[in-house]
Amino acid sequence: MRRQNKGNGGLYAVWFIILVATVAITRFYGLESSNFYGIAETREIVVNFEGAVEIKKINVTEGQSVEQGMLLVELSSPDLMLKINQISHQLDQLKAQKGVDKSEIQSRLRQLKAEKAAKESELRNQIAQLENQYKINKSLLSGLKSISGNGGYGNAEGSSPMELKIKSLKEELSLCVNPLAIQIELFEKILANSKNPVKIQVERLEQELTLLANENNKLNIYAQISGIIGSVNFKPGAKVSPFAPILTLHTRTPSFIKGYIYENAYADIAMDEHVNVASLAIADRNITGVVIGIGARIVAYPERLRKHPDLQMWGREVVIQIPENNHFILGEKVLITSSVKKPGGVEQLKRLFTPSESVADVLLACKNFLFEEDILPIIPLETQGIEASALLYLKDIDRYMVLSDDTPGNAPLVMLMDSHGRITRETAIAGLEKIDDMESVAEADQGILYISSSLSTAKNGKVKETRKNLVSVQRQGNHFTLVKTIDLYSQLMTHAQREAGQPWADFILGAISKKNLDMEGMMYREGSLFLGFKAPLMNKESVILKIDEIDCAMETQTFKPHQISIWRSFSLIPGKGQLQEGISDLLYFKGILYLTGTPLMKDKGSRSGTLWKLDEATGTPVCLAHFNDLQPEGVASGKEKNSLIICFDQGHKTKSKTCKIKVN
Incomplete structure (x- = not known):
């Protein structure tokens, strides 16, 4: 009996040691979930020129501090x-x-x-x-x-x-x-x-x-911000090809932190959460930041952030915005501490021994498997927010054209974004004074773009004049010039009244009467413009109108008989128990129509949406991916082969976001 007790005592000792080790590991990863490391980074501006130029003079050197408006580079263009x-x-x-x-x-x-x-x-x-x-x-x-x-005088017969x-x-x-x-x-x-x-x-x-x-005046390039010169890639006299980076300029202090949180603890961080960012080099140097981006996949830790460089670690990227008046150094390693209370030991133990998922919680595959990339915030040039409503990839300048449905003073602003979500240029459409609620863009032939407002009714029950228009714009590089404007709302109403009884006309007249017209998607194909309506539905189906010979309509400022028709109508219901959606954007890409949808009726405070593919043979939409907590407003072809870029409008208080999705 004593021997048996002695043997059991040894077994209990082993189990006790295992329990202590488990608790220690749990506490270690609990600490890891509350505290994680990151690197201080900054927004970088690349200075280039859209045409071939020759470097005349470079007025700065690497590492030099410059003020906004300072002349950086003088270029010359013999062709110009x-x-x-x-x-x-x-x-x-x-x-x-x-x-x-x-x-x-x-x-x-x-x-x-x-x-x-x-x-x-x-x-x-x-x-x-x-x-x-x-x-x-x-x-x-x-x-x-x-x-x-x-005597022959005065006689009519004998003159x-x-x-x-x-x-x-x-x-x-x-x-x-x-x-x-x-x-x-x-x-x-x-x-x-x-x-x-x-x-x-x-x-x-x-x-x-x-x-x-x-254009010749633009050959003198001035600093857009006050900051520090990063790299200078050319010397005076060198010939530079179009869009080649001449030099880079970044802010004097970091503008964001890129951190990595352990894969079994990635649920412990949330968007818009306030975190404490502390320097590891200098005590009492800390600042409060806000989480503006959470990676949608699990990636390998950078070697510099590993506790043991030889031991591979995996986690999720977290982007944290910090105030500009900070004392961090570019590239400095920092400690990030979450302010949210973490789950107890039981939950941590459960999470520790539960395999992590590599697919983001925000994306659920419907039928076709999709490989998703990081969901990145759109970082504007200035402090004002962007409510991304439409997206278009401009291959010749390698930029994404972003429209916002809300701009200061209804200015016709076009933003150019790189593949990292950074707005590198903001420009106005020359010749267009104002436009409100820009919701869609379509690329036609010979550099012509079509941009449209939503045609929707404002809160006061009226349709603003600046919200009625469809405009055609000529693009040359990163310059946009107005070509024609048509009052699309009034023309649709007038033409529908003439063709009353036609399905498309009754659809428009009913929407105008009920004041629920809302057009958010648009595409151009073989001379015709296709308009996708978020609202209203027709017989419980979303509607796409087709306008033939749109170029002629823009020129004559009116529509001809039978020029407008209903092209497709279908129901967008992601799954059982989910809200029906309306069209938020259209994209015809490699012979396939892709569209995004957002719920017609929104739960207060929640956002969602779906990426669809239309089977043209049957006219049936196929659900590709449903997004939780994200509202897809625009879809465009991506830079990489067989990729799509989706932009999400998260409201004026939260940064808009983008993500990349691979399609077959």
Whole structure:
């Protein structure tokens, strides 16, 4: 009995040691879930130029501190100068030709007027002399009784030779003067209209010269922010290809922290959570940051952040925004502490021995397996938020065009974003004063883009004039210029009233009557524009309208009979028990129509949505991925092969986000 107890005591000791080790490990990973490491990083601006240039002068060196507005680089473009010289020469020629042509026409006109006056005066004098002679002869003959009648004077049947002569001279006057008058009138019209063709050419060339002069002014590149020069990649005299990075500029202090949280503890961090960021090098140097991004996959820890460099660790990336007035050094290693209370020991033990999932909680595959990349926040140039509503990849400049449905003062702003979610440029559409609630963009032919407002009713029950329009825009590189504007809302209503009884017309008229019209998706295909409506539904189905010959409609500012029709209608219900969705964007990519949808009725404070693929043979939408806590507003083709980029609008208080998805 004693021996048995002794044997059991040894077993109990072993179990006790295992329990202590387990608790220690649990506490260790509990600490890891509350405290994790990161690296202080910053927003970097890449200085480049959209055309081939030559470096004239570089005014900064690597590591130099610069202030906003300081001249960084002076460039020269031989091609640009050649164009400017050619247009200036053409202008000089046109202006000189304009003066010569006008002088020649005026000289010929004076000559014709003088010739007409001389001819008219000569013939009128002859006619006046003959008429006087005729009167004298007639009065003399009237006193001679021996001559019967008037002797041929004044008789209509037997006109005298003098009368015939007068009549002949009057006809000659008409025949001679009228052609001269016609020529004078013609030359006067030529003189009046001769200014127009030359004037139009002059104005066009002057506008082109102004644009080229503006481009020439951009050859001097100034610092967009105050900061520090990172790298200088060229020397004076070097020739640089388009969009090649000339130098980089970053802020003086880090603007965000990239941390990594252990894979079995990644659920312990949440979006918009406040965390404490502390320096490991200097005591009492800490600051409060906000979580603005959580990676959607498990990745390997950087070697620098591993406790044991030889031991591989896996976790989830966390992006934390920190105030600009911080004392951290770029690249500094920091300790991040979460302020949220963590689960107890039982939950930690359960989590410790439960395999982690590599698919983000926010993305659920519906039918087709999708491989997802990080969900990144869109980082704006300035402090104002972005409510991303539409997305388009511009291959020639390797940038994503981002639209926001809310801009300061309804300005027509276009933002260009790199593949890391950073807005590198913000520009206005030249020639367009205002546009409200931009919700969709479609790329047509020859650099033309179509951008539309939602056509939706405001909270006051009215549709704003700035929310009714469809605009066509000419894009050249990263410059956008208005081509045409059409009041799409009014034209749809007017045309629908003319074609009342047609399914599409009844759909539009019903939506306008109920004030629930909301158009958020758009695509261009073979000369036609397709409009995807989030609301209303037609027979419980989402609707896509097709407008044929959209270019002609933009030019004439009206629609022709039977130009509009319903192209597709279908129901978007992700799964059993889930809310029905309306269309939030359209994308025709490699022969397949992709669309995003968001719920028609939203739960307060929650956001969700789905990526769909339309089977054109059956007209049936196929659910590809459903997003929890994310509202997909735009979809575009990605930079990589067979990839899509989706942007999410999280409201004005939270940063918009993007993610990359692989499709077959």
